Amino acid sequence: MKKCLLSLAMFAAFAAPALAHHSMAAEYDDKKPVTLRGAVTKFDWTNPHVWVWIDVAASGGTTNWGVELPSRVELRRAGWTGDSVKVGDVVTVEGSAARNGDKQIGGKSVMLASGKKLPIVAPPLDFAQGSKPTPRWPDGHPRLGFVPGVTGYWASVPGSNLFETGAKVRMNADGLLLNIADAGKVAPFQPWAKGLYEYRQRTLLKDDPMASCLPPGGPRQFQTANGIQILEQPERKRIFVMSGGGNRNWRLINLDGRAHQPDDVVPTYYGDSVGKWEGDTLVIDTLGFNERFWFANGGLPHTENLHLTERLSRPDFNTLKYEVTVNDPGAYTRPWSSSLTLKWVPNQEIPEYFCDEYNRDQER
Numbered sequence: 001m002k003k004c005l006l007s008l009a010m011f012a013a014f015a016a017p018a019l020a021h022h023s024m025a026a027e028y029d030d031k032k033p034v035t036l037r038g039a040v041t042k043f044d045w046t047n048p049h050v051w052v053w054i055d056v057a058a059s060g061g062t063t064n065w066g067v068e069l070p071s072r073v074e075l076r077r078a079g080w081t082g083d084s085v086k087v088g089d090v091v092t093v094e095g096s097a098a099r100n101g102d103k104q105i106g107g108k109s110v111m112l113a114s115g116k117k118l119p120i121v122a123p124p125l126d127f128a129q130g131s132k133p134t135p136r137w138p139d140g141h142p143r144l145g146f147v148p149g150v151t152g153y154w155a156s157v158p159g160s161n162l163f164e165t166g167a168k169v170r171m172n173a174d175g176l177l178l179n180i181a182d183a184g185k186v187a188p189f190q191p192w193a194k195g196l197y198e199y200r201q202r203t204l205l206k207d208d209p210m211a212s213c214l215p216p217g218g219p220r221q222f223q224t225a226n227g228i229q230i231l232e233q234p235e236r237k238r239i240f241v242m243s244g245g246g247n248r249n250w251r252l253i254n255l256d257g258r259a260h261q262p263d264d265v266v267p268t269y270y271g272d273s274v275g276k277w278e279g280d281t282l283v284i285d286t287l288g289f290n291e292r293f294w295f296a297n298g299g300l301p302h303t304e305n306l307h308l309t310e311r312l313s314r315p316d317f318n319t320l321k322y323e324v325t326v327n328d329p330g331a332y333t334r335p336w337s338s339s340l341t342l343k344w345v346p347n348q349e350i351p352e353y354f355c356d357e358y359n360r361d362q363e364r
Helices: 002-015 072-078 180-186 191-202 218-222
Strands: 028-044 051-058 061-068 090-098 104-112 152-156 228-233 238-243 250-254 272-278 281-287 307-316 319-327 336-346
Touching (some): 028 061, 028 104, 051 090, 061 090, 218 319, 218 336
Parallel strands (some): 061 104, 250 272
Antiparallel strands (some): 028 051, 028 090, 051 061, 090 104, 152 228, 152 336, 228 238, 272 281, 281 307, 307 319, 319 336
16 A cells, blocks of 8 residues: 555656656645635745745735745746735645645646636747757867857756666656665665665655755756756866856866876865766766765765766757766666766856745755
8 A cells, every 4th residue: 555655646746747956746746736816915036945934824814925936947948927926916836745734736727817828837948959060169079068159058867867778767857766666676775875865755855955945066067957058177177067057066177187196185065076088978977976966866875985087078968868877886876877968058158046045844
């Protein structure tokens, strides 16, 4: 019976759209729909999530309810502005009840008194279509970042999740398994690591450090909802990977031929990265991670022994291929490999998203 209920919960999370930077399934129960009508008392147009508070009439008085919506980046893409809802507006909202019993819901629809329905789910990203040749620097190396005169950024392709190459598992955009029985297929876990991964899955990723605005280290930097930008400085022999989500974190990759100095490396979220070109592929060797982050969506565990060999290539103008070999004997029985695909989002600047403005997630 427990397995059946868990499968239903996972299916609900799989079917629901991913909202902002963490799993809404951990906060709200899709099996408990709620419809509310009332006057808006406060509208917080901010990140990490937008909030609407409404006074709802009930027997014995009026109750103030909070409605949690996606980030303003996503709502803008859905057609919202900072004055789409105003204090005093009477609205009808539908959503899912809070798992902890608080007077708040995860919003799924908002309708004004006029009957106008404000969309919550943003349309899919408009990835560049077709294929153009890989742009190159004068020395022949591919340009991994932007090209002068061309605006855009890289975003993860939906369904591009991290699990061992060849494994047949299904996950939602947050990395939640459709079937928890597939956990053992995701990676060659050490027993403790498999148990921790299953716990994180069963609790619907409620302890995700990104919900407290901590940086997304390792492969997860390439999975964040608001994309990445790559800044190349060949004259200084270094590359920066800039995150569009979280706290606008950046990662430095040195290409000047230096070697790791393990005794001098202080464990961080992004580790110490050195890279070199092998043909058209940038090969990056990274170690020196701390244990305070989840290095992939879905809660894959790691230890400070984590050592990544990453490969970045741009087979055509609109595609960035990320391949990684994970070597962490503290958490896995052997090295294993996986890959992700990112696509170019043209004619747009990377979204302005900051996780630390009015950080309600951290308060929880």
